[in-house]
Amino acid sequence: MTTLAVLENLTAKLPLGVCVLNEQLEIEYWNDFFADRLNISCDQVKGQNLLTLFPNEAKYLKKKINSVFVLNNASFSYWEHRPHVFLFSSSRPITGEETLMYQNIEFIPLHVSNNVVKTVCMIVQDVTELASYYQGKKQLSEELAQEHSALLALNTKLEAAQNQLLQADKMAAIGQLAAGVAHEINNPIGFIHSNLQSLQDYSTKLLNLISFYEKVVNKTQNKTFMALQQEMQERSQYSFLREDMPELINESITGIDRVTDIIKNLKVFSHVDSSEWQHANIIEGIENTLKIANSQLKYNVEVHREFQQPLPALFCQPMQLNQVFLNLIVNSAQAIDGKGHIYIKVSASSTALVIEIKDTGCGISESAQCKIFEPFYTTKPVGQGTGLGLSLSYSIVQKHKGSIVVSSELDVGTTFIITLPLLTPSDLERPS
Known part of the structure; x- marks a missing residue:
C-alpha cells in the first residue's frame, strides 16, 4: 500500500470529523466520521454546499468559515460556547448511554496560494467525555454547596431570632x-x-x-x-x-x-438609601425586581401585569419590600415546571395597597399552607431551600403593619396577596 493510500485510509478512519471546503463552501472531502453519521458517502456529498446540508447552523458556520478565508487564520468553536453545532449522537464511554455529542471544532486554512486561502479544513472533535467530566465536576460542586447550605441551615436553626435581626444589616451591606x-x-x-x-x-x-x-x-x-x-x-x-x-x-x-x-x-434594586423609611413607587420596585429575577423567568415564564393607575406613593422601606417581591417571584418561577405564567396585580383603596402575585405552578398542599411562613419550613428538596425566604417576607410585611396570605391548589397554582396600609411617619410610632 502506498504512503498516500495509507494516509487516506488513516484520515477516513480517524475518530475525528474531517471536512474540506472550497471557497464556495462546497464539500470536496469528508471522512467516515461524517459519512457514517449522515449516511452520505464522500463521493455522494462531493460538490454539495455545507450550508444546505446544515441549514439550522448555516449562519454560524458561514461566519466561522468565511473568517478563515478572509483572515487566513484558524477559527475555533468550543463546546462551552456552542456545544452542539452538528446534531450528532455520542455514547458515554462507561455507561454507553446515548446523548447529544458535545463538540470542539477547528476551522483551519488548508490550501493557501499567494496568501489567498483556497480551501478550509473543518475538524470536529467529540468531547462528550470531557464535557461530561466538567459537568459532573460542576454538579458535584453544586451538591457540595447544597450540603454546605444545609449545614448552615441547621446551625441557623439554633440562632433563628438573631438571624432575623441580622438580615436587614446583611441586605444593607449587600446593597452598599x-x-x-x-x-x-x-x-x-x-x-x-x-x-x-x-x-x-x-x-x-x-x-x-x-x-x-x-x-x-x-x-x-x-x-x-x-x-x-x-x-x-x-x-x-x-x-x-x-x-x-x-x-x-x-x-x-x-x-x-x-x-x-x-x-x-x-x-436601583439595592440602593443603600432604600433601607430608610421613605415614600416610594411600588410599581418601580416590582419592575426592578423582575429585571433582577430575569434569569429565573426568561426561559419558561411569561409575566402578566395589571397595575392600577395612578397609585399613591407608599411610605415604606423599599429595599425590604423588594426582597419580599423577589422571594415570591422566584418561588413562583421555581414552582413552574415547563412553560407557565405569573400574574402580578397591584391595586389601591383609600387606605391600602394590595399586591397579588399568582402563578400557574405545582401548587401547595393544604397542610403545607399552614406552615410556609414558619422559619426553616420548606417544601423544596433538602439542600435547595433554607425555609427562611417566606418567613423573612412575613416579618417584613408585619413591620409595615400589613398582611400576607396564601391560597393554593395542587397542580393549578398559588396566589399570594399582600396588603400594605398607606402609613404616615406617625403611624410607625404607634404599636400594631
Missing part, C-alpha cells in the same frame, strides 16, 4: 457593596459605550467615503483605475468587511447597553 461595584463599573462602561458610538460614526463615514470614491472611479470609465480598484477590493475582501464591520459594532453596542441596564437595575 452592589452600589459601589456598579459605580466603579459605570466609568469604564461609559467610555467604552462612547468610543463604540464614535467608532460606529467613523466607520459609517469611512464606508460612505469609499463608496463615493468608488462612484468617482466608475464614472471616469478609466479601465486602469477600475481594474486597480477591483483588484484592491478583492485583495482586502472589502465586500465582506463592509457587511461584517457594522454588524460587529452594532452587536458590541447592544451588549454594552445590556450591561448598562443591568447595572442600573442593580443600583
Whole structure:
C-alpha cells in the first residue's frame, strides 16, 4: 500500500470529523466520521454546499468559515460556547448511554496560494467525555454547596431570632457593596459605550467615503483605475468587511447597553438609601425586581401585569419590600415546571395597597399552607431551600403593619396577596 493510500485510509478512519471546503463552501472531502453519521458517502456529498446540508447552523458556520478565508487564520468553536453545532449522537464511554455529542471544532486554512486561502479544513472533535467530566465536576460542586447550605441551615436553626435581626444589616451591606461595584463599573462602561458610538460614526463615514470614491472611479470609465480598484477590493475582501464591520459594532453596542441596564437595575434594586423609611413607587420596585429575577423567568415564564393607575406613593422601606417581591417571584418561577405564567396585580383603596402575585405552578398542599411562613419550613428538596425566604417576607410585611396570605391548589397554582396600609411617619410610632 502506498504512503498516500495509507494516509487516506488513516484520515477516513480517524475518530475525528474531517471536512474540506472550497471557497464556495462546497464539500470536496469528508471522512467516515461524517459519512457514517449522515449516511452520505464522500463521493455522494462531493460538490454539495455545507450550508444546505446544515441549514439550522448555516449562519454560524458561514461566519466561522468565511473568517478563515478572509483572515487566513484558524477559527475555533468550543463546546462551552456552542456545544452542539452538528446534531450528532455520542455514547458515554462507561455507561454507553446515548446523548447529544458535545463538540470542539477547528476551522483551519488548508490550501493557501499567494496568501489567498483556497480551501478550509473543518475538524470536529467529540468531547462528550470531557464535557461530561466538567459537568459532573460542576454538579458535584453544586451538591457540595447544597450540603454546605444545609449545614448552615441547621446551625441557623439554633440562632433563628438573631438571624432575623441580622438580615436587614446583611441586605444593607449587600446593597452598599452592589452600589459601589456598579459605580466603579459605570466609568469604564461609559467610555467604552462612547468610543463604540464614535467608532460606529467613523466607520459609517469611512464606508460612505469609499463608496463615493468608488462612484468617482466608475464614472471616469478609466479601465486602469477600475481594474486597480477591483483588484484592491478583492485583495482586502472589502465586500465582506463592509457587511461584517457594522454588524460587529452594532452587536458590541447592544451588549454594552445590556450591561448598562443591568447595572442600573442593580443600583436601583439595592440602593443603600432604600433601607430608610421613605415614600416610594411600588410599581418601580416590582419592575426592578423582575429585571433582577430575569434569569429565573426568561426561559419558561411569561409575566402578566395589571397595575392600577395612578397609585399613591407608599411610605415604606423599599429595599425590604423588594426582597419580599423577589422571594415570591422566584418561588413562583421555581414552582413552574415547563412553560407557565405569573400574574402580578397591584391595586389601591383609600387606605391600602394590595399586591397579588399568582402563578400557574405545582401548587401547595393544604397542610403545607399552614406552615410556609414558619422559619426553616420548606417544601423544596433538602439542600435547595433554607425555609427562611417566606418567613423573612412575613416579618417584613408585619413591620409595615400589613398582611400576607396564601391560597393554593395542587397542580393549578398559588396566589399570594399582600396588603400594605398607606402609613404616615406617625403611624410607625404607634404599636400594631
